Amino acid sequence: MIPHTRSDQAVVARHGWPQAVTTVLVALVAMGVVAALGLWAAGAVDLPDQAFPRVVAASVVTAVGGTVKLSGSAGGLADSRAGLTVIPLSVTLTGALVLGAGFLRPLRHRAVAGSRELAAWAARIAVLWLLALLALAYAARQTFKLSLGDDSLSDLGDLFGVSPEVGFTTDVPQTVLFGLLWLAGVLVLALLVSRRAPLPGRLLPLQESVRPAAHAMVVLLLAYVALGTLVALVVAVTRGHAPETLAVILLGLPNLVWLALTIGLGATWNGRVEGPFGLPMPHLLDEVLRSKDTATLNLHTLAEHDGRVWWLVVVDAVLLLSVAFLMAARSPAHVRAWQHAVRLAVALALTVLMICLMGRISAHYGLSVLGIGDLGGGLSGELFLEPELWPAVGLGALWGLVTGFLGALSARPVRRQGEITPADV
Structure with a gap:
C-alpha cells in the first residue's frame, strides 16, 4: 500500500466536495439571478398563481439543454395546441462561464494533471449537477388560465364550457441527459480554452x-x-x-x-x-x-x-x-x-x-372550438x-x-x- 503524502492530501483538498458544492451552487445562483432579472424586466412577475419562480426554473432548465413541454386544454368542445423550443443563451453563457471558472480554479498553477485526478474532480461536479437538474426539472411546472378577451367572448366560452389553459412541464429524462451533456461540453471546453489549466500527458499535443x-x-x-x-x-x-x-x-x-x-x-x-x-x-x-x-x-x-x-x-x-x-x-x-x-x-x-x-x-399556440380556429383572434400564433x-x-x-x-x-x-x-x- 502506497502512503499518502502531504502533496497528495493537498490535491484532494483542492478537489473536495466542498469545492464542488461551491462551484455548482454559484453557477446555479448566477443563472437564476440572470434569468429572474430578465423575466422581471419582461414583465413575468405579473404571472398568476405565484408562477414566477417556476418560470425562472424553466428558463434555467432550457438554458442547459433541458426540455420544457407546453400543454393546453380548453374544455370538452375545444382543442388547443402549443409548443416551444428556445434557449435563453444569456443564461446559458452565464452558467458556462461560472462553471468553467469554478472547474479550473483548483487546477491553476499546475503544469500537469493526471487523467484520474481530472475525472474525479469532474465526477464530483457532475453528481451535484445531476441533483440540481432533478430539482429544477420537478420545480419547473405550472398551468395558467387564458382570458378570451371581451365580455361577450368570455360569456360564449362559459356557454360552451371553454376555459382555455396553457401550462408547461419538464421532460425529466431528456433534461437530465442533455443537462449532463451540456456540463461535459462546458468542462471539456474550459480545459481546451485555458492556457494555464493542466492537461494529462496524453493530451499535451x-x-x-x-x-x-x-x-x-x-x-x-x-x-x-x-x-x-x-x-x-x-x-x-x-x-x-x-x-x-x-x-x-x-x-x-x-x-x-x-x-x-x-x-x-x-x-x-x-x-x-x-x-x-x-x-x-x-x-x-x-x-x-x-x-x-x-x-x-x-x-x-x-x-x-x-x-x-x-x-x-x-x-x-x-x-x-x-x-x-x-x-x-x-x-x-x-x-x-x-x-x-x-x-x-x-x-x-x-x-x-x-x-x-x-x-x-420555434413556438406555436392555437385554440379552436367545434373545429373553428383562433377563437377571439390573437389567441393563436406561430414563430420559427x-x-x-x-x-x-x-x-x-x-x-x-x-x-x-x-x-x-x-x-x-x-x-x-x-x-x-x-x-x-
Missing part, C-alpha cells in the same frame, strides 16, 4: 494544436456579446424602452448577436412571425419575418430594408482577423501559416454549427427561425481559411518561440 483555436473562438463570441451589450445600452439610453432592452440583454442577447455573426458571414436563416409572438431582435428583423409566409434572412434581403446591414461583413472581418492574429501569436513559431488557416477553419465551422443548432427558435445549416458551416470554414492565413502572416513579426522562414509559409 492539444496544447499546441487545439487550445489557440478554441481560445480564439471564445474570444470571438464574447467580443460579439460585449459589442451587442454596448449597442443595446446606447439604444436604451437614446430611444427608451429600457425594460425591454434589459430583458433582451439578460435573456437572449447572444441569440441575437451570434445570429448577426452568421449573417455577416453570408449565412441564410428562414423564419416567420405570426400572431402575438415577438422575437428579441431589432424592429428590422421582426418586420422582415412578418412580411411573408416564410421569410429569408440574409445580407441581401435585410439590405433591401436597411443598407447598414452590410456593416456586419466589416465587423466580422475585423473581429475574425483579430482573433486569427491572437491565435497565431499564441501558437508555437514552427506552426505554418496554412496550418493556422486549417485550424481556424475547423474551429469557426464548429462554432457556426453550434450557433445554428442552439439559435433555432431556422438556419440553412450546411451552407452556413461551409461559409464559416471558408472565412476561417482566409482570415486564419492572413492572421498568421500578420503575427510573424511578434513571434517569441522561434523564427519562420519563407519556406514555412
Whole structure:
C-alpha cells in the first residue's frame, strides 16, 4: 500500500466536495439571478398563481439543454395546441462561464494533471449537477388560465364550457441527459480554452494544436456579446424602452448577436412571425419575418430594408482577423501559416454549427372550438427561425481559411518561440 503524502492530501483538498458544492451552487445562483432579472424586466412577475419562480426554473432548465413541454386544454368542445423550443443563451453563457471558472480554479498553477485526478474532480461536479437538474426539472411546472378577451367572448366560452389553459412541464429524462451533456461540453471546453489549466500527458499535443483555436473562438463570441451589450445600452439610453432592452440583454442577447455573426458571414436563416409572438431582435428583423409566409434572412434581403446591414461583413472581418492574429501569436513559431488557416477553419465551422443548432427558435399556440380556429383572434400564433445549416458551416470554414492565413502572416513579426522562414509559409 502506497502512503499518502502531504502533496497528495493537498490535491484532494483542492478537489473536495466542498469545492464542488461551491462551484455548482454559484453557477446555479448566477443563472437564476440572470434569468429572474430578465423575466422581471419582461414583465413575468405579473404571472398568476405565484408562477414566477417556476418560470425562472424553466428558463434555467432550457438554458442547459433541458426540455420544457407546453400543454393546453380548453374544455370538452375545444382543442388547443402549443409548443416551444428556445434557449435563453444569456443564461446559458452565464452558467458556462461560472462553471468553467469554478472547474479550473483548483487546477491553476499546475503544469500537469493526471487523467484520474481530472475525472474525479469532474465526477464530483457532475453528481451535484445531476441533483440540481432533478430539482429544477420537478420545480419547473405550472398551468395558467387564458382570458378570451371581451365580455361577450368570455360569456360564449362559459356557454360552451371553454376555459382555455396553457401550462408547461419538464421532460425529466431528456433534461437530465442533455443537462449532463451540456456540463461535459462546458468542462471539456474550459480545459481546451485555458492556457494555464493542466492537461494529462496524453493530451499535451492539444496544447499546441487545439487550445489557440478554441481560445480564439471564445474570444470571438464574447467580443460579439460585449459589442451587442454596448449597442443595446446606447439604444436604451437614446430611444427608451429600457425594460425591454434589459430583458433582451439578460435573456437572449447572444441569440441575437451570434445570429448577426452568421449573417455577416453570408449565412441564410428562414423564419416567420405570426400572431402575438415577438422575437428579441431589432424592429428590422421582426418586420422582415412578418412580411411573408416564410421569410429569408440574409445580407441581401435585410439590405433591401436597411443598407447598414452590410456593416456586419466589416465587423466580422475585423473581429475574425483579430482573433486569427491572437491565435497565431499564441501558437508555437514552427506552426505554418496554412496550418493556422486549417485550424481556424475547423474551429469557426464548429462554432457556426453550434450557433445554428442552439439559435433555432420555434413556438406555436392555437385554440379552436367545434373545429373553428383562433377563437377571439390573437389567441393563436406561430414563430420559427431556422438556419440553412450546411451552407452556413461551409461559409464559416471558408472565412476561417482566409482570415486564419492572413492572421498568421500578420503575427510573424511578434513571434517569441522561434523564427519562420519563407519556406514555412
